[in-house]
Amino acid sequence: MTATPALTPSLEVAGLAYAYPDGHQALYGVDLSVGRGERVALLGPNGAGKTTLVLHLNGILAGGVGSVAVAGLPVEKRNLAEIRRRVGIVFQDPDDQLFMPTVREDVAFGPAAAGMRGAELEERVGAALDQVGMADFADRPPHHLSFGQRRRVAVATVLAMRPEILVLDEPSSNLDPASRRELADILRSLDVTVLMVTHDLPYALELCPRSVILSEGVIAADGRTQDLLCDEKLMRAHRLELPFGFDPRSVSVA
Amino acid sequence: MGAGHAHRLYRPGHSPVHALPPHCKLAATFGFVLVVVSTPREAVWAFGLYALLLAGVAAVARIPAGLLLRRLLIEIPFVAFAVLMPFVAEGERVEVLGMSLSVSGLWGAWNVLAKGTLGVAASVLLASTTELRALLLGLQRLRLPPLLVQIASFMIRYGDVIGDELRRMSVARRSRGFEASGIRHWGVLAKTAGALFIRSYERGERVYLAMVSRGYAGSMPVIDEAVATRGQWAYAAVLPVTALAVCLMGWTL
Numbered sequence: 480m481t482a483t484p485a486l487t488p489s490l491e492v493a494g495l496a497y498a499y500p501d502g503h504q505a506l507y508g509v510d511l512s513v514g515r516g517e518r519v520a521l522l523g524p525n526g527a528g529k530t531t532l533v534l535h536l537n538g539i540l541a542g543g544v545g546s547v548a549v550a551g552l553p554v555e556k557r558n559l560a561e562i563r564r565r566v567g568i569v570f571q572d573p574d575d576q577l578f579m580p581t582v583r584e585d586v587a588f589g590p591a592a593a594g595m596r597g598a599e600l601e602e603r604v605g606a607a608l609d610q611v612g613m614a615d616f617a618d619r620p621p622h623h624l625s626f627g628q629r630r631r632v633a634v635a636t637v638l639a640m641r642p643e644i645l646v647l648d649e650p651s652s653n654l655d656p657a658s659r660r661e662l663a664d665i666l667r668s669l670d671v672t673v674l675m676v677t678h679d680l681p682y683a684l685e686l687c688p689r690s691v692i693l694s695e696g697v698i699a700a701d702g703r704t705q706d707l708l709c710d711e712k713l714m715r716a717h718r719l720e721l722p723f724g725f726d727p728r729s730v731s732v733a
Numbered sequence: 734m735g736a737g738h739a740h741r742l743y744r745p746g747h748s749p750v751h752a753l754p755p756h757c758k759l760a761a762t763f764g765f766v767l768v769v770v771s772t773p774r775e776a777v778w779a780f781g782l783y784a785l786l787l788a789g790v791a792a793v794a795r796i797p798a799g800l801l802l803r804r805l806l807i808e809i810p811f812v813a814f815a816v817l818m819p820f821v822a823e824g825e826r827v828e829v830l831g832m833s834l835s836v837s838g839l840w841g842a843w844n845v846l847a848k849g850t851l852g853v854a855a856s857v858l859l860a861s862t863t864e865l866r867a868l869l870l871g872l873q874r875l876r877l878p879p880l881l882v883q884i885a886s887f888m889i890r891y892g893d894v895i896g897d898e899l900r901r902m903s904v905a906r907r908s909r910g911f912e913a914s915g916i917r918h919w920g921v922l923a924k925t926a927g928a929l930f931i932r933s934y935e936r937g938e939r940v941y942l943a944m945v946s947r948g949y950a951g952s953m954p955v956i957d958e959a960v961a962t963r964g965q966w967a968y969a970a971v972l973p974v975t976a977l978a979v980c981l982m983g984w985t986l
Contacts, residue, residue, distance in 0.1 A: 539946065560950070563947065570946075574936075575939040575940050578891075580869070580886055580890055587954075588949075591956050620890070640948075
C-alpha cells in the first residue's frame with residue numbers, strides 16, 4: 480500500500496476463496512490485478528466461477544477468504560456504498576438491469592441513489608446517454624427498445640455513476656453483428672477500466688489486449704489475449720474453443 | 734414487443750387538462766367522486782348537473798364523446814347487478830309494462846347506476862388525460878406509501894416482459910402439438926402458471942441484484958418530483974368545488 484495513487488490498480492483481488500452455503504466451493508484462491516485503464520477479458524468454461532468472482536467485486540457475495548480492493552479501497556461492509564459506485568456491473572439480461580419505467584429514470588437511478596439531484600443529475604444522465612449514443616431515447620420505456628439498444632442503455636446506467644471499473648457479463652450475447660460492433664465501438668471509446676466476462680473469444684481478442692482464464696476456481700492463465708488464444712493445448716485444457724474458421728494468428732491486434 | 738399496456742388508456746394531447754400536474758387531477762377526481770356518492774339519490778337533477786360538469790371537462794380535454802362512451806362499457810357487469818335489484822328487492826311495488834317492480838329496488842338501481850357511471854366516467858377522463866407514469870408520480874406526491882408506488886411501477890415495467898414470457902411458453906407448447914381444449918388440459922396450464930411464477934420470482938431476484946449493485950438501499954430515490962402551482966390547484970379544484978355546490982343544493986332543496 481505504498482504505491483502512489485496513479486499506480487494503484489483499479490482492481491486488486493488477492494487469495495479469494497469462496498464456498499456457497501450449500502457447500503459447493505466455487506473459488507479456490509484467485510489472484511488478479513487490473514491496472515487503471517486496462518481492458519481485460521475474463522475467460523473460462525461454464526461453471527468456472529466467473530459469476531461468483533464478479534459478485535465479489537462489489538460485495539454482493541462475501542464471507543470467504545481473501546481480499547478485494549477497488550482503487551485501493553477494500554470491499555468491506557462499511558465501504559459498500561462507495562464500492563458499488565466505483566464498480567459498475569452490466570448484467571447479461573438488460574431486462575434485469577433496466578427496471579425503471581423510462582430510460583432516463585433508469586440511468587438516473589444510480590447517481591440519484593447516491594444523493595444527486597436536479598441539474599447536476601440531468602447533466603450526468605445526458606452525458607452517459609450520449610456516450611452510448613442513446614440520448615434521443617431518454618423518455619422511452621426500456622421495453623420499447625431493441626435488444627441492442629437495451630444493452631447500450633444498460634451500459635449507460637453504470638457509466639452514469641462514473642465507475643472506476645466497468646464489469647460486463649457477456650456483453651455480446653444475443654446481439655446481432657451490427658449491434659455487436661456498435662457496442663465494441665462504444666467500449667473502445669470509453670476511458671475506463673474494463674473487465675469483460677465472455678465466451679465470445681473473437682470479441683475478447685478485438686477489445687481486450689489482456690486475458691485471464693478462470694478455470695475450476697483458480698486463474699489458470701494470464702497473458703496477451705492473442706498468445707492465450709493461439710495456445711491450443713491451454714485452450715483445450717480449459718474447454719475453450721474458437722468459432723469455426725477463426726484463426727487468432729491471422730488477426731493483427733493493435 | 735409493440736405498444737405496452739401503459740399506453741392503451743392514455744390519449745395524448747395538449748389540452749389544459751392534460752397539462753395539469755397529476756396529483757392535482759388525482760385529488761380533483763377523488764374529491765368529485767366523494768361528492769357524487771354523498772349526494773342524496775332523490776336529487777335526480779343533481780346527477781344530471783354532474784354529468785354536464787364531466788361533459789364540460791371532456792370538452793376542455795378534447796376527449797371525443799364517442800371514446801368516453803365506449804370506455805364506459807367497462808361498467809356493464811355492475812349495471813347487470815343494478816338491473817336485477819328492482820326485481821328482487823322487497824317492499825312497496827309498482828306496475829311497469831306489466832311487470833311488478835319494487836320501488837326501493839328501483840331507487841337502489843338508480844343510485845348504483847348513476848353514481849357508478851359518474852365515477853367510472855371521471856376515472857376514464859383521468860386515465861385518458863394522464864400518463865400511467867405521471868399517475869404514479871402523482872400518487873407518490875400525495876404520500877401514498879412508497880412501497881405501493883414501487884410495486885405499481887414494477888408492474889408497469891415488467892407486465893410486458895412477463896406477458897412475452899407467457900406467449901413464448903404458449904408457442905413452445907403449441908409447437909409440440911398441445912392445444913388446451915378442455916378440463917383434462919387444465920393440469921398443463923396450471924404447470925405453466927407455476928413455471929411462470931418461478932421464472933418471475935427468479936427474475937425478481939436478478940433485478941434486485943442489479944438494483945443493489947447500483948446503490949439501492951431500501952428506498953427508491955425521487956428522480957422526478959411533481960410540482961403544482963397555486964393556480965393549477967385552483968384550476969383542478971373547479972370540478973370538485975362546483976360539484977360540492979350542487980351536492981349541498983341537493984341536500985337543502
